Amino acid sequence: MSNSAPSFAAIKELIETDINATNQLIYQELKSDVALINQLGFYIVNSGGKRLRPLLVLLAANAVGYRGQAHHTAAAIIEFIHTATLLHDDVVDDSDLRRGEKTANALFGNEASVLTGDFLYSRAFQMMVRVDSMAVMQLLANTTNLIAEGEVLQLMNVNEPDLSEDDYFEVIRRKTAILFAAACELGGILSQDEALRQPLHDYGLNLGMAFQVVDDLLDYFSDAETMGKNVGDDLAEGKPTLPLMYAMQHSNDDDAQLIRQAIVEGSKENIGKILQIIEKSGAHQYCRKRAEDFSDQAKAALASLDESPFKQALMDLADLALGRQS
Secondary structure, eight states: OOTTOOOHHHHHHHTHHHHHHHHHHHHHHHOOSSHHHHHHHHHHHTSOOOOHHHHHHHHHHHHTTOOSSHHHHHHHHHHHHHHHHHHHHHHHHTOOEETTEEOHHHHHOHHHHHHHHHHHHHHHHHHHHHHTOHHHHHHHHHHHHHHHHHHHHHHHHTTOTTOOHHHHHHHHIIIIIHHHHHHHHHHHHHHTOHHHHHHHHHHHHHHHHHHHHHHHHHHHHSOHHHHSSOTTHHHHTTOOOHHHHHHHHTSOHHHHHHHHHHHHHTOOTTHHHHHHHHHHHTHHHHHHHHHHHHHHHHHHHTTTSOOOHHHHHHHHHHHHTTOSOO
């Protein structure tokens, strides 16, 4: 990452007015006459996330010269879809910590979390109708379907130590990167310039891939305070992520077998030893290189966009995705 790249806060300041309008809309659309939905919805939305995905909608729309108000609605829709997936994910994974706070399911129970996630999904589709664009509806309907498929693929891969890298990348493409891609592509749709949709999609997809690879790396090379979740949670859930896969392939038989057993059993009983194996294998450097490759592809996808502070902010985000504490 270049030393001249601004902070995330500086990027947000560039579109502060749009962010404030989007946040106001999010809180407005969260309201329900069902008290528990209000309580749980506000808890999860206020739980400390960077709101990166709605930020991408706003930056992309500005980068292609959009001058209306629909990007605020589109950004809120993306945030609601993302928040719904978090609520469902935490139930599936039986997680008790996210962003350094208790998960909604830990506080309110699994049933309330799943049903509030359903509320957020359906509210997102109500808002899509108001945007009155079949292209927006089609993109987001396809995107939510792919996310659901990604969740099921990940579930099928739990406790599976022989997952290939191609299979791993396909899961994170559907589960994570596709929503980044949709967030950016929305800017192209709103601009009504068909030529801008694909480069924005490609930028978002590669940014999302870089983001998730770094996130998976952080599970083994960070701490609970920095990550907002417990170290080794992926291992405890039996998830064969890239650092584990690389370490198994580049370690001696005994070390590889220890990791295999931990994945099969979904146990972090030997997490200290496994962290040493991962470090010794060179997995950290390998995963960083893969994330950097995705980041470079994201930036290259923006070549056809006119130069502007908003395009530069998108470029900088691709660098900042690599600069998290890993």
